[in-house]
Amino acid sequence: MKTTIGILALAVLSLTVSCKDNKESKHSEETHSGEMEEHDNSEMNHDNSDGHHSESVNAERSIEANPQKNPATTPIIESYLQIKNALASDDKNAAAKGASAMLAAISSFNKTELNKTQEKEYMEIAESVKEQAEHIAKSPIDHQREHFETMSTDVMDLITLLGTNKTLYQDYCPMKKVSWLSEIKEIKNPFYGSKMMTCGSIKKQIN
Template sequence: MRKLKLSMGILAIVFATLTVASCKDAKKEQNNEEEHQSEMSTEENHSEMNHDNSDGHHDEEATHDNSDGHHDGDSAEMTSEARDIAVSTQKNGATSAIIDAYFQIKNALVTDSKENAAKGGTALLAAFSKFDMKTLTDGTRQEYMEIAESAKEQAEHIVENPIDHQREHFETLSTDINDLITLLGTDKTLYLDYCPMKKVSWLSETKDIKNPFYGSEMLTCGNVKKQIN
């Protein structure tokens, strides 16, 4: 009887030992699985942070596909190279309404006003609709129509979008209006300003730098590149 009790005691100890070992192995396996899942999650997060923008979201410095009418590229000084426009030196007052509407947009962006920028976009569309193309020669009409088409597209986006997108389209609009002035001339004294932070230019009616691309964030960032008239 004593031997039987001793044998049963030994079996109980062995069973307990195997049970503890099994629990430890199970815990170790669970910890390994959790660590593996954690590593996979970290890799996925890292992958998301370094994605290739194929989901449609763009980083600030990513290349824009221009599908919304916005043109990329450094424009340190707006020129007519892309359109190959002959420079006009005439004092033309016919472009004044268009230029004034452009300044309405520019000054609204300077004051960070989405609403007033949209009103300026509406005014610009109206100014283009009232422009008399009969005053244009055959040599300038086609070039004017190309500029006007692009400018009106930018104005439509400015009317419909939040201020960050308004500023993006204002960049292309600035190039369009500068090309228009190059093509047809103006009777206004204007200034071509340059923002070194964004490497873009815009037109102003005053010498004072008031940056429409940053507004109150960096109002005086920029310099005058040249005077027109």
């Protein structure tokens, strides 16, 4: 009788330990699976971060220069450069004036010579540029710089779509991992201004 009870107790103990091991194993697998899923999602989010008009802008993106020497985009590009130079000089008010010039350039742009595909893409870009310019016109300088990141992506897309007759340089800031356009070879960083004026490098010349 004692032997039978002992065997039953051993069996119950063995079953209990086995269930505990299975639960721990399952928990470990689920944890590992969750970590893998989180890692995969993180990579997916990173991959998607370079999309058009994203919050995190153009991590070392490369603009595809349109060979068309198009003067129609000049007012938009010049107002963009006005904002860029103001931010590099830490001048909030000048950046706001550049944003007003950008809004005027977008409003007066002649779309009649665009085909349907170009017009659709232009309207998407212009809507985003307008939104960024409106924020830059009324924001403190740190927020101006945030919106300038997205505007830089937009203007690069505009040049890819329609071209430009201006000679420009695509610069890259390794600290913020963003690109911007400049009309001069000298690096004047609009995202840091006087704090790190020369931070960056030229990645490409356009025209």
